[in-house]
Amino acid sequence: MSVFQDILEKIKAYDTIIIHRHQRPDPDALGSQAGLREIIRHNFPDKKVLAVGVDEPSLAWMTEMDQVADSLYEGALVIVTDTANRPRIDDDRYDMGDFLIKIDHHPNEDVYGDLVHVDTGASSASEIITDFALETGLCLSDQAARLLYTGIVGDTGRFLYPATTSKTMEIASQLRQYAFDFAAISRQMDSFPFEIAKLQGYVFDNLEVDRNGAARVTLTQEVMKQFQVTEAETAAIVGTPGKIDRVESWAIFVEQSDGSYRVRLRSKTVIINEIAKKHDGGGHPLASGANSSALAENDIIYQEIQEAVAHAKGK
Template structure:
């Protein structure tokens, strides 16, 4: 399958790379890592990474591209870190001459001439880094940093499962290619003063369900008080991670449009089926979905409690 991927790339002069809505470090790192490597080894091809990118990255890490509709229509579109087209950030990808996919989420939808899904990999950047290094022997420094960034963020600094020897070996290979752990950590884990205040509020106000659920419900007004929006606040879900006696932790953050972003996490209990039940998806122990109003949060909590009780 990996060789089919590179054979497909050989066939196109223009390649566009896309990711999911609200791109995280893994989405950004996958897009940029792939773009920079292909530009390095195919200097005559036109290769672009599209989307809104990831703000919490070192200043010298490459940025995203902007292209017109015609460029996309005449390209091979490679979609990374995305299980289903419903979460595609730039919908123009579907107008391309052909699609390819590289993803690590639980399978949701088949698409693409080449469809690479490896659910036992902690990040899409891990899949791509392994593929690119195996095929070319190395990746340029401009790709190594973003690829390592994605691997670090999606693994939670190598905390979340699945972490195995290939994860650590690939991280070491990226370091050999010029990626710097310190450079990435210095940016990712720099703490803003407002985040300390926000975490303080979370620690004092999170709720618990007797079945073993810790959760936080944040209205758009409360988020505005602390200077956050729904998407940036959702990243604080692991502030209430691994509390003794809690099997699942959930964040509900309301957007200005009233749409609620729901982030579900656990240290072992399968939350992905719960996210799917509410129209979302993701990983077995890290998933998300959306609600059309904040008042519906109780439906999610009740459903999780029901599923926990079934498993006991």
């Protein structure tokens, strides 16, 4: 029996299913979580299926979360999607259920759950959820297809990132057969508020780039206040430095209210997740996140990026 069949049997065995995903959700986190919720509801209408976590205002157009009482976890199946490690799971009640399933596409360095399916070759958790439904014969609804397609588009950068495979395109093609406005999704994901547009200008003006293409920019609390953007909204500019042809790898340091920094690391070809691991983080080889305690640690992280890029170029 395949892991997908094992997951399906667990879904069939429980009347209450609660689905979690990671904090500060992106389209794939919400797409995989809410997409799975819609699939189970569509195929098993008598089950209580709920999605939990903090609602992200900038992604309210995708879906909203459910309100879940503690009592509902008793005897429930809990599924966590798109979350590599336990500290990043949104809502720490994930371990209050009867059985826990992890479904993810990040490196499986924090092995948690009673049943685990991790496919690092998949472009996204939404691709895995779609594959699960198709392989096990579950029916997709138009709403589930919309959510999963959005998740795939989000995590592949509209099919531009290296994680996009022929299977990714095949699955996206199957999702496109359902009735939803895919052009509206593309327009939504390609647009951003005027405040973000102005912040992008700040990033271009203040980006530090060394001779090998290692780059960094720091967004302080003062800068975010100046441009009237929240910490979560700064995620919209994470790919901005990469639009410059000479930039190879980059870090965006976002100051938190306590003076520490959330670090977003991206790269075109040079592997940077090993750097993230050294600084309380991790992720994909070319897209990771980390944490920094102060400006001094920011400097260390940037130096490590510079060294990685220089080494890759044989310098």
